[in-house]
Amino acid sequence: MTxxxxxxxxxxxxxxxxxxxxxxxxxxxxxxxxxxxxLAPALVHAAVFLLLPMVMLVALSFTDYQFLxxxxxxxxxxxxxLMSDDRWRTxxxxxxLYTVVTVPIAMAxxxxxxxxxxxxxxxxxxxxxxxxxxxxxxxxxxATVWLWIYQPDVGLANxxxxxxxxxxxxxxxxxxxxxPSLMLVxxxxxxxxxxxxxxxxxxxxxxxxxxxxxxxxxxxxQTFWNVTWPALGPAHFFVFxxxxxxxxxVFDLVFVMxxxxxxxxxxxxxxxxxxxxxxxxQLGYAAAQSVVLVVLIGVFTLIGLRxxxxxxxx
Amino acid sequence: MSKRFAPSAVVAxxxxxxxxxxxxxxxxxxxxxxxPTSASxxxxxxxxxxxxxxxxxxxxxxxxxxxxxxxxxxKVEPDFATFATLNEKISTSIASGQGYDVYVTGIxxxxxxxxxxxxxxxxxxxxxxxxxxxxxxxxxxxAEYNGKIYAVPLIFGPKPMAYSKKAFAAAGLDPSKAPQTWxxxxxxxxxxTKRDGGKLTQAGxxxxxxxxxxxxxxxxxxxxxxxxxxKDGKPNFATPEGExxxxxxxxxxxxxxxxxxxxxSPDGQPLVFTGKAAMGVAGGYIDCAKVGQARCDDLTFxxxxxxxxxxxxxxxxxxxxAQSQLPKASYDFIKLLSSPEAASDIAKxxxxxxxxxxxDQLDVVKSNPASAFAATQLDHMVFEGGSTNWLEVRNNFGxxxxxxxxxxxxxxxxxxxxxSK
Numbered sequence: 001m002t003x004x005x006x007x008x009x010x011x012x013x014x015x016x017x018x019x020x021x022x023x024x025x026x027x028x029x030x031x032x033x034x035x036x037x038x039l040a041p042a043l044v045h046a047a048v049f050l051l052l053p054m055v056m057l058v059a060l061s062f063t064d065y066q067f068l069x070x071x072x073x074x075x076x077x078x079x080x081x082l083m084s085d086d087r088w089r090t091x092x093x094x095x096x097l098y099t100v101v102t103v104p105i106a107m108a109x110x111x112x113x114x115x116x117x118x119x120x121x122x123x124x125x126x127x128x129x130x131x132x133x134x135x136x137x138x139x140x141x142x143a144t145v146w147l148w149i150y151q152p153d154v155g156l157a158n159x160x161x162x163x164x165x166x167x168x169x170x171x172x173x174x175x176x177x178x179x180p181s182l183m184l185v186x187x188x189x190x191x192x193x194x195x196x197x198x199x200x201x202x203x204x205x206x207x208x209x210x211x212x213x214x215x216x217x218x219x220x221x222q223t224f225w226n227v228t229w230p231a232l233g234p235a236h237f238f239v240f241x242x243x244x245x246x247x248x249x250v251f252d253l254v255f256v257m258x259x260x261x262x263x264x265x266x267x268x269x270x271x272x273x274x275x276x277x278x279x280x281x282q283l284g285y286a287a288a289q290s291v292v293l294v295v296l297i298g299v300f301t302l303i304g305l306r307x308x309x310x311x312x313x314x
Numbered sequence: 315m316s317k318r319f320a321p322s323a324v325v326a327x328x329x330x331x332x333x334x335x336x337x338x339x340x341x342x343x344x345x346x347x348x349x350p351t352s353a354s355x356x357x358x359x360x361x362x363x364x365x366x367x368x369x370x371x372x373x374x375x376x377x378x379x380x381x382x383x384x385x386x387x388x389k390v391e392p393d394f395a396t397f398a399t400l401n402e403k404i405s406t407s408i409a410s411g412q413g414y415d416v417y418v419t420g421i422x423x424x425x426x427x428x429x430x431x432x433x434x435x436x437x438x439x440x441x442x443x444x445x446x447x448x449x450x451x452x453x454x455x456x457a458e459y460n461g462k463i464y465a466v467p468l469i470f471g472p473k474p475m476a477y478s479k480k481a482f483a484a485a486g487l488d489p490s491k492a493p494q495t496w497x498x499x500x501x502x503x504x505x506x507t508k509r510d511g512g513k514l515t516q517a518g519x520x521x522x523x524x525x526x527x528x529x530x531x532x533x534x535x536x537x538x539x540x541x542x543x544x545k546d547g548k549p550n551f552a553t554p555e556g557e558x559x560x561x562x563x564x565x566x567x568x569x570x571x572x573x574x575x576x577x578x579s580p581d582g583q584p585l586v587f588t589g590k591a592a593m594g595v596a597g598g599y600i601d602c603a604k605v606g607q608a609r610c611d612d613l614t615f616x617x618x619x620x621x622x623x624x625x626x627x628x629x630x631x632x633x634x635x636a637q638s639q640l641p642k643a644s645y646d647f648i649k650l651l652s653s654p655e656a657a658s659d660i661a662k663x664x665x666x667x668x669x670x671x672x673x674d675q676l677d678v679v680k681s682n683p684a685s686a687f688a689a690t691q692l693d694h695m696v697f698e699g700g701s702t703n704w705l706e707v708r709n710n711f712g713x714x715x716x717x718x719x720x721x722x723x724x725x726x727x728x729x730x731x732x733x734s735k
Contacts, residue, residue, distance in 0.1 A: 066430070067405035067406070067408060067409045068405070068408055068409075068427075068430040068431070068432060069430050069431060087710060087713070147580075148580065151580050152574070152577070153580075153590075154580070167511075167512060167513070168513055170574065170575070170576060172525070172576070173524075173525055173574070173575055173576030173577075175716075175720060175722070178525075258525065258526075259525070259526050260526065260713065261524075261525035261526035261576075261712070261713055261716055262525035262526065262575065262576060262713075262716045262720060263525075263526075263713050263714070263716040263717045263720060263722065264713050267713075275709045276706075276709075278401055278402040278405065279401050279705065279708070279709050280705055280706040280708075280709055281401065281405050281426075281705055281706070282706060283405075
């Protein structure tokens, strides 16, 4: 009875002004707390396994640490030395070149494949699996197969050239061909993941808009360019960023197939970092190289973000 | 990370290990070390000498069993690393304060690690130039740093040269007359080379080196001029002899075209063993059952002698970790590793020649013509390494030699650049 009376009184009398807001604030507060609690494991993980190593990495890049014995603060000496390191400069250029060539080509080919697979062709399920298989195959296995393909004497590549009467090539022994040969493997191996993202994005393109375009008399190109392409914006950005990061981190292909050679013709930044850190034991110097790599990846990601914004604004 | 290795991430993690573990001691366990029967604890042994196969594990177990007869309470914890990952293992173990008690490393590793205090001076165990087994003596220089001995050689990995007698006869050369000087080598190699429309069908001389791996060939050619790669820890290759050696190699590829740059067998075998080359650098072991007895019988092994006879050799050496809590037990384990029986097993598993006295009489050596020849030539071995910064320089050495062999740089500039590192 008391409760009912109170409720009736509450309905008739003017409500106290602060009570709901306080309740709302309390609710909001508890929601916030719940949010932080749920975020905590991820934050702790990020702090321990990402932030802390990054801070340590930066600190180490200013030392001459070599794993063994005492180490000293050397200021920016490692970064100054990087500027005059010809091999590092080559690795940097090769990495950027590898990224600039493989990312757009792989994106374009993956999009074409996704468009094909989205068009209701026969056995598209099997085709998707086939295209995705290189992605789930260990890179070392992929590289080993491609080593055979590129083998000068008995390799498939030179056999194909032979069919057309062309001379055999030293795919991995000719300094002008070694990096392009690696790029080809990189493009081929990365197609599956990009294709899947594009396929998912294509399947979420608005049917209404596509039909509207057709009703307006748009041909297939106009429909693609004016409806499908803009709808793929977020997918482009995602594929671009992840592919760029992956390209900057290319290591296993180089390690297995060329060891950066002949000379320095196919060396990349990650391979140089590995060599200096774990073969040359120059961890401080390798840390400085890693810092440069992180900054470069950040710059390229920002460029992608800007391009995405420009594209969506248009 | 699952698909692509990110060294920067590993470097970051290694940074944490490094900064947090600095100054910590060995984790090899404690225990008295003086009396073998009462000594207890664990010794961790880094043994790339034994592959992690059943065969490799069984061979190591024989050593461990022998060790336990003297040290019944000392556990042996092996790490079957490979030479490709050896530096990572050594560096990260020490950085994390968990250094090994016994390290098996290669030729060239001793000065860099000894100078950083990773290995113990074996003089503490009474090892001297005089009492080190005579079979190991040819590699003594590779085991020393600053006049002290830091390692016991276990096996050698020699690389003599070989030629096919049939190919010699077919080219109008005398099969009983091995080339000696560089001039002989070039003359013979040119006659032995066969090309079909530019495509190499038989190499006149095979360096047995894929790209970035011509370093050991350079050491051989330099050695044939009587010069080591390093002298008293200082570079000895930015010299007229070094230029001459590198230019000679370049001429064989670029002028005489007796081989193609980077030519290599898909299975890593020397091409003179597979028949793709008529002459070339060979390994110190040939499996006659695999290549066929006829091919084995067809090969003659030799070494170049421009001024001195020189045969490149790698090798495996064992050291005691400076952080070891059981140094005497660790050294006694090394003594067992370097016994003729264990060294023979290691040689068999690694296609090498045991670094023991009377190696040429051991079955593992007499079992094949390559080892039998190499064992008679151990006094002519030349090695790479010799400086404290060899591991830093080594990475770039092969790549820089490539630029000369590809005709993109001149020998003097490249060698001076390497010497200045």
